[in-house]
Amino acid sequence: MLTKNGVKLNSIIKVENLTKKFGDFVALDSVSFDVKKGEIFAFLGPNGAGKSTMIKILITLLSSTDGSGIINGFSLIENPAQVRKSIGYVPQMISVDGALTAYENMMLMASLYDVPRKERQKRIREILVFLKLEKxxxxxxxxxSGGMIRKLEIGQAMLHHPPVLFLDEPTTGLDPIGRQDVWEHLLELRDKFNTTIFFTTHYMEEAEDVSDRIAIMNQGKLAVIGTVSELKKKTKKANATLDDAFIFFTGGELSEDRSNFRDIKRGRAMERKLG
Ligand SMILES: Nc1ncnc2c1ncn2[C@@H]1O[C@H](COP(=O)(O)OP(=O)(O)O)[C@@H](O)[C@H]1O
Ligand SMILES: [Mg+2]
Incomplete structure (x- = not known):
């Protein structure tokens, strides 16, 4: 049982035998795991492994074909409205409007998330200050910049003070400074409010630096779950890195060039979209 300062941590996400089919294609194949309250949990896997599909199911945007999930004590199937109140979501694709100001973007989301009218202005200011975007x-x-946009999206996802944040590739396409800035704020969020952070990334170094535990998905199946050192140990290789573990559990390869190219392409698409 995972403990923090000797206190037992409760599961805030519990997934059991979750399956998702698109027609005959099995995108998620009977996946089970849980995430403890306050954990920073990395959900890794090659493209097409089912990461985004899992997140979309956990935030009730997609329904599962089989199995069950509980978020913050609420069932995905029986209490989807309560689940939605418990979560914040930063999607893989950009979710802000370039033609609006930062404040206007936040205000739009505050009404979408049903933040009480009287509190909206105060909460937005607080979050902009927290993210150092108030200027x-x-x-x-x-x-x-890309990093500022990601921070603003995180701010939008925090407006209703959810206990769980889902972030789908929050740092893809950001330069190292932007990535570090995003993570400094996410870590602070966890430390201050004990927010549980469930995220995906293609950067192994980042997953290793910030995660309490990591799950690696491969072709819709959960290949392994554990701490970084547990994953490394399972490769049975001396001085294994997380890259080694990723390759060991997915049979794939990590192509630095390919991911960089994709980042650049995505970065460009982001500019076009906002321009
Ligand atoms: N709406 C959909 N209809 C059909 N296939 C889908 C749909 N969404 C995702 N898939 C397929 O499911 C698999 C997993 O996709 P996804 O969860 O986006 O992977 P990841 O985020 O790990 O890259 C992929 O093969 C993808 O093509
Ligand atoms: Mg994805």
């Missing part, structure tokens, strides 16, 4: 509240978001 830019009147700036059009199309003039933001």
């Amino acid at each position: 830019f509240e009147k700036t059009l978001v199309k003039n933001f």
Whole structure:
């Protein structure tokens, strides 16, 4: 049992035998795992492994074909509205409007998330200060850097103070400084509010640096779950890295060049979209 300062941590996400089929194609094949309250949990796997599909099911955007999931004590199937109140979501694709200011983007989401009208302004200010974006509240978001956009999206996902944040590739396409800035804020969020953070990434170094535990998916199946050192140990290789573990459990390869190319392409697409 995972403990923190000697206190037992409860599961805030519990997934049992979750299966998702698209027609005959099995995108998720009877996946089971749980995430403890306050954990930073990395959900890794090659492209097409089922990461985004899992997140979409856990935030009730997609329904599962079989199996069950409980978030913050609420069933995905029986209490989807309560699940939605318990979670914040930063999607893989960009989710801010470049033609609006940072403040306007936040206000739009505050009404979508049903933040009480009287509290909206105060909460937005608090979050902009927390993310060190307060100087830019009147700036059009199309003039933001990639890192600032990601922070704003995280801010939007925090407006209703959810206990769990889902982030789908939050740092893809960011430069190292942007990535570090995003993570400094996510770690602070966890430390201050004990927010559980469930995220996907293609950067093994990042997963290793921030995660309490890691799950590696491969072709819709959970290949392994554990701490970084547990995963490394299972490769039975001396001085194994997380890259080694990833390759060991997915049979795939990590192509630095390919991922960089994709990042650049995505970065460009982001610019086009906001321009
Ligand atoms: N709406 C959909 N209809 C059909 N196939 C889908 C749909 N969404 C995802 N898939 C397929 O499911 C698999 C897993 O996709 P996804 O969860 O996006 O993977 P990942 O995020 O790990 O890259 C992929 O083969 C993808 O093509
Ligand atoms: Mg994905």
